[in-house]
Amino acid sequence: MKKYKITLNKEDCIGCMTCSAVCEKIFTPSDDGKVSVTTDEITEETFDCVQQAIEACPIEVLKIEEIK
Ligand code: SF4
Numbered sequence: 118m119k120k121y122k123i124t125l126n127k128e129d130c131i132g133c134m135t136c137s138a139v140c141e142k143i144f145t146p147s148d149d150g151k152v153s154v155t156t157d158e159i160t161e162e163t164f165d166c167v168q169q170a171i172e173a174c175p176i177e178v179l180k181i182e183e184i185k
Contacts, residue, residue, distance in 0.1 A: 120184040121159040123167060127151055129178045139173045140166035 123143070130151045136144040137152060143163055147153035159167050159181065171179045 118161055118164075121164070121181045122157045122184050123154050123159060124157070124180045124182055125152070125154055126178040129176060131176060133175060135173045135175065136170035136179060140170040143167055144170055 132146075132151045134144075134146060134152065137146060140163070143155055143166065144152050145155055167181065171177075171181060
Protein backbone atom coordinates (compact mmCIF):
# COMPACT_ATOMS: atom_id res chain seq x y z
CA MET A 118 0.00 0.00 0.00
CA LYS A 119 1.19 3.51 -0.78
CA LYS A 120 1.69 5.80 2.18
CA TYR A 121 -0.64 8.70 2.79
CA LYS A 122 -1.07 11.41 5.35
CA ILE A 123 -3.95 13.66 6.32
CA THR A 124 -3.77 17.41 5.98
CA LEU A 125 -6.22 19.73 7.71
CA ASN A 126 -6.71 23.41 6.96
CA LYS A 127 -7.55 24.21 10.56
CA GLU A 128 -8.11 27.89 9.95
CA ASP A 129 -11.16 27.18 7.79
CA CYS A 130 -12.52 24.26 9.86
CA ILE A 131 -15.92 25.18 11.32
CA GLY A 132 -15.82 22.57 14.09
CA CYS A 133 -18.99 20.81 12.99
CA MET A 134 -17.52 17.41 14.01
CA THR A 135 -19.01 15.55 11.07
CA CYS A 136 -15.58 13.99 10.46
CA SER A 137 -15.45 12.86 14.09
CA ALA A 138 -18.90 11.29 13.85
CA VAL A 139 -17.72 9.27 10.85
CA CYS A 140 -14.20 8.46 12.08
CA GLU A 141 -13.81 9.17 15.79
CA LYS A 142 -10.52 7.29 16.11
CA ILE A 143 -8.70 9.87 14.00
CA PHE A 144 -10.75 13.06 14.39
CA THR A 145 -11.48 14.34 17.90
CA PRO A 146 -12.76 17.66 19.23
CA SER A 147 -10.03 20.06 20.37
CA ASP A 148 -10.08 22.81 22.98
CA ASP A 149 -10.23 25.56 20.37
CA GLY A 150 -13.66 24.34 19.19
CA LYS A 151 -12.22 22.82 16.04
CA VAL A 152 -11.06 19.30 15.30
CA SER A 153 -7.78 17.58 16.13
CA VAL A 154 -6.21 14.89 14.02
CA THR A 155 -4.90 12.20 16.38
CA THR A 156 -2.41 10.94 13.82
CA ASP A 157 -1.79 12.21 10.32
CA GLU A 158 -0.55 8.83 9.12
CA ILE A 159 -3.08 6.64 7.43
CA THR A 160 -2.89 2.88 7.77
CA GLU A 161 -4.80 0.20 5.88
CA GLU A 162 -7.04 -0.10 8.91
CA THR A 163 -8.02 3.58 8.98
CA PHE A 164 -7.97 4.35 5.23
CA ASP A 165 -11.71 3.78 4.61
CA CYS A 166 -12.89 5.73 7.61
CA VAL A 167 -10.58 8.65 6.83
CA GLN A 168 -11.82 8.65 3.24
CA GLN A 169 -15.44 8.76 4.43
CA ALA A 170 -14.66 11.60 6.82
CA ILE A 171 -13.06 13.60 4.02
CA GLU A 172 -16.09 13.10 1.81
CA ALA A 173 -18.40 14.08 4.69
CA CYS A 174 -16.64 17.36 5.53
CA PRO A 175 -19.00 20.11 4.31
CA ILE A 176 -16.28 22.62 3.50
CA GLU A 177 -13.56 20.32 2.23
CA VAL A 178 -10.76 21.32 4.57
CA LEU A 179 -9.48 17.75 4.88
CA LYS A 180 -7.25 16.13 2.29
CA ILE A 181 -5.19 13.02 1.80
CA GLU A 182 -1.68 13.44 0.43
CA GLU A 183 0.58 10.70 -0.76
CA ILE A 184 3.87 10.50 1.12
CA LYS A 185 6.75 10.03 -1.31
S1 SF4 B 1 -16.03 17.90 9.09
FE1 SF4 B 1 -14.60 19.43 8.26
S2 SF4 B 1 -15.34 21.37 9.07
FE2 SF4 B 1 -16.33 19.78 10.28
S3 SF4 B 1 -14.97 19.53 12.07
FE3 SF4 B 1 -14.31 18.05 10.52
S4 SF4 B 1 -12.68 19.11 9.37
FE4 SF4 B 1 -13.81 20.67 10.50
